[in-house]
Structures are given as C-alpha cells and as structure tokens.
Amino acid sequence: MSETTAPAAHGATRASAGTSAAGGRTAAAPRRSLLKPLLFAAVLLLLLLVPFYVEEFWLRTGFAVFGAIVGAIGLNLLVGTTGQLSLAHAFFLAVGAISYVFVSGESGGIGVAQLSGLGLPPLIGMVVGVLLAGLAGLLFSPIAARLRGIYLGVASLSLVFIGQHVLNSWTSVTGGFNGRAAPDFELFGFTFANRDPLLFIAGVEFREAERLWYLGLVLALAAYLFARNLLRSRPGRALQTLRDSEVAASVMGVNVQRYKGRVFLVSSMYAGLSGVMYALSIGSVAPESFGLEVSIQYLAMIVLGGLGSVGGAALGAVFVSALPLVFQRYADSVPFVSSVGEGGLAAGEAARFLYGAAIVLVILFQPAGLAGLGQRFRRRGRDPGGGRATSTSSTSTETTAVPSDRPAQGSTS
C-alpha cells in the first residue's frame, strides 16, 4: 500500500520545493515535469487494477483507508497548513456520518427504539452530510477564530464530548447507544452492494467491496487534488502565512478571522465526507466510533505524514488506519500480537503502541514526517556530489511545512 501513495507525497511537496528547485537547479525542472505525470498515471492505473487481483479483505481495508485519507487531508489543512490545533475532528466525522444515515435511512423501529429517517437517495445523503458537517464547522468557527493556538485545541476537545452526549441522547436520529445501520450507497440506480445489478468485468464478479474500492478511489483522489490545488492558490498561501505569523498575515492584507473561519469550514466538510465513507465502510454508525480516540488517530496520521503536506497526510492515513486491521488479520504471524484473550497484545493495542511511539519519535527526530523523509532521500539521490549544500537548503524550505517558526507559536504563549 505504501508505494501506491508515495507519489502523492511527491506531488504535494512540490508546492514548497518548487521555489527552491526553480531558483537553484533549473536544469532539473523539465525532466521532473515529465516524470511526475507519468508516475502519477502509473500509480493510478495500478490502483484501478487492484480489485481484479486482490481479495476482499484488502479491498475493504482499502476503502476504510480511502475514507481516512479524506479525513486526514481535511485535518491537515487545519492543523498542518493553518496551525490551528483541533481535536474536534471526530465530532465532524460524526456529523457527516449521522446526517448520511438519517437522510438516506428509512424510518422504522429497531427493538424499542423508534428511528426516523428521510429515505432520500444516498447521493443526497452524502451531500447533506458534507454540508451539515461544514455548517457545524462554520458554527464553531466564531469560537475558533477568537481562540489562539492551544486554547483552541482544548476548546475543540469539548466538541467531542458534547457530540458524544448528543449522539447518545438523540435516539430517534442516531439510534442512541446501539447506533443504526447505514444504507448502501447508490448512484443513479447503480447500487454499491453485492447485487442490483450483478456485475462481471473480465470474469471478476464485482461485489460490494470492489465497487466501494472505486468509489473510495474517486473520492480520495478528488479530495487530494482539491487540497493540493487549494494550497497552491492564493488562499492557500494566505493560510500558510497565517500559520507562520498572524501579525504578518494581517499586515499583508489577509483577513485573519475570515480565513480561520473558512479553513474550519473546508476542514469540517472533508471530515463530513470522511464520516460518510466511514459509515459506508462499517455499514453502521454508533456513538462510540466517534470518541476522542478517533480525533487523536487523525492527529497521529497528519503528524506521521508530515504537517502541512497533503500527500504526507494521505500516507499517514494509510499507516494509522490500516495498521490495526492488518494486525488483526495477521495476529498469528506478527510477533507479540495475539487474538483477544491469549495474553499477548490485542491488535488494537499493538497498533496504538506503535503509532503512539511513532508520534513521539517523529516529533523528536523528524518533524517534517514521512513527507520530509521522502524528500530528503530524493534530494540526496538526485545529486550525490555536492548534495550537502542543497540538502540543507531543502530542509530549510521543508521546515516551512511544519509550524516551527517561533514567532508564529510565540503568540500563543
């Protein structure tokens, strides 16, 4: 899986690396511009072919990972690019997922609980889910825009807990403690389920997992491209300036409050989409799937990938979200990990240890994350001779991808 998204990191860092490359090494520019689209196309082709060769477990994991990628890219825009620490991501995921289930689900009773639903087409449910998550972000943004740095981080913590409370209490919509089932996705009569219609392509039966894989691929790709282009645009640069110094940004004419509000909106819309995809991937939603732990997982993804890098976020999402699933499946062959009740580490625990340690190590030794690591190797490979000078200059441009500037953060103390 990791090699499939490596080019993503490549693409994302071009925005920051491009300036230094253009200034220092014009010779490399034309060769790179040809190589990159080719590589991108090759990876895309590979991803398109995966369902023909790979078993269902990997396809299902893949869809969950695509969902996580969307969410991680969204959080990265907020935390990595704009420097606004948010622990509320799980809440926005929940808003998206619940809206989808409510809008597209049918009314009816499960056991004692009376559930209400609108029964609209799933596509509308997805759009509404994204929009409502955005709305939730917009409603929170007046608070968000007033708070600085760490105050925002803790204030956003409260959204998760309040959200959990609402999810558990508002039974008619959320299904309460037990949750409720998510309807299958459907696009103009084509369902993303095992039948309706039965579909064979090149002798491979296209069941739910195969269909969802393509859905996830399309959504994750769209999310990736949108974020990458956003970062290269004028608003993207404004956001980065905001992170480095709010004062400098406002002096240059960036409306600080409005941009903070907007980035919250965009990030929570990403989370909403990710939430919808989560609901589809699990097949049901329950309040306990949107606890603080989820927010922390997303934070772990973007830290591991490298704050501020879109491709890095995708890479981190692959690592963090696939790890527990893979551990669970290969519990027998991974050392120290065992199935539940056998005395060893459970899969979820092992994964938590691993990414907890990874967060600490990344921040201690490689603040630019996986994206920075990839870039460092590429630089070194390209000119082995006098590589030292350029590689140090490249690290200095890379660190702009991390909110490491003292002045920016000093304002929060």
Place this chain on the structure above:
Amino acid sequence: MTQFLSLLLNGISLGAMYALIALGFVIIFKASEVVSFTQGSLLLLGAYSIARLSEPIGFLPAVVVGILLTALAAFLIERLVINRLRGAPVISLAIVTIGIDIILLTELIRRIGSDILNVPHPWGSESVRIGDVGISQNRLIATGVAGVLIIAFFAAFKYSSWGVAMRASAEDGETAALMGIRLGRVSALAWIVAGALAAVAALFLVGAPTPGVSAAAYTVALRAFPAAILGGLDSTGGALVGGLLIGLAESFAAGYQDQLLFLGRGFGDVVPYVVMIAVLLVRPSGLFGTKELTRV
C-alpha cells in the same frame, strides 16, 4: 434546600480535586510552555499503582509509593522528551504529549482491563452528616487535603526559591536564564509537582462515591482540562477558581438531573465542557489568563 447544600458541598470537594489536577496543568504550562495531555494517564497511573500496591505493602506505603512513582514518570517524560524539544512550537509539544499519553494509557487500560480495582481507603465508604447535609468521608478528607496542598503550593510558589525561579522563568525565560536560573531544573520540578498532585487527586477520585479504579478515571481527569482553561492557562489562581466552578457545575447538573432531563441523561458529565465554551466565548484567554498582546 438540603439538596442544594449537599450538592454545594459535594461540588466544592469535587472542585478541589479538579483544582489539584488543573494546578498541574498550569505549572507545567508556565514552566515549560507545554500543554500536557499526559495528565489524564498520569492520574490513572497513580490510581492504578496505589490500588495494586495496597494489598502487598499496606495502604499508606502504597500511597507514598504511588505518588512517588507518578512523580517519577512525570519527571522521566520531562527529561526524555520535553526537555529535548525546548523551543519547539506549542502545537508540536502538545501533540508529543498526546503521543506519550496514548502509550501510557494503552498499557494501563490493558492492565486494568474491564475490572474495577478497589482501593482500600481506611475511611471506607461511610458518610458523615453535617446538620442535614451528607457527604462521603472520602470527599470530606479530600477537600481538607486538597485545601492544605493548595495553600502549601501557593506559599511555595510565592516564597520559596523554586517559586521565584519558576515565576521568573515564566515571565521571561531568556532573562531568567541569564540571571542564573536553570530552566531545565525549573521545568523538571514543575513536572514532578504536577505528577504528584495528579496522584493525590487520583487517590481521592477513586474513593467513594466512585466504585474504584477503572478506565473511566481517565475521562474524569480530562474534565480538569476545562478547569485549567477557563481559569486561564497561565494563572494558578485561575486553576483554583476554574476547578471549583467546574466541580460545582458538574455537581449541580448531576443533582438536578431530573429537571434537566430535556438535555439528555448524564448531562453532568459534559457540563464542564459547556461551561468552558461559554466562558471562552466571552473571554478567549480564560477568566484570569493573561491577554495576549502582539507588538509589531
């Protein structure tokens, strides 16, 4: 009226414990500019070690060892991780503590499992009556101990050389360093004190009326976050006020649950967060926090 008084008393005692944890947050923030998300798992570590050690070595030694262990863990975190990241952005520091928290918490929860460990407090789960108002003995003692600790802390903060060094380094780290104050030592001490305070709070938080040590103690500790934030992250007095406010709000919301039923069951658990958001809307730096000024 009786119910009101009883809730008030319970709220104050709960608030006193929140204040202890919140003080930990605040002094860590003042000394090393870190918002420590490890406080929750440190608290759980304290509670766990006290519960596990009480049987073999007796209650009082277990409490002492538990507090020391927690302080030691906090010290190690500071030395091994935080100290190496001096000058890193606040957000990275916060995230690194989240990483440490994940590791500690996962291990503790794995050990505790779904059990509820009992801490054999000598004062048991009896309650005392003051007039018509009842309160568990555990909570009463907690209020007393917390009161003494808080007074001692403020005295130390004001008069001891550590307190002076700490306030100086919070005011202006560079100047303090030039004056010969060893910032590393100040920060390490702050972490030790915060760890010890968390362990003391843990000792009482897992006593009556709470059944014992379970994974839920962690979420209780998280509720001290609103306390620290709404008082103002860099104000020790604010932590005290914030802790009491949160304790009272939670106690009243839980006590008058029947009148608040339209807000859903268990509203008392989230009321600290609601209060925090309400306060932050009006005062973005908390009640007593320093307003952030920007000089251009």
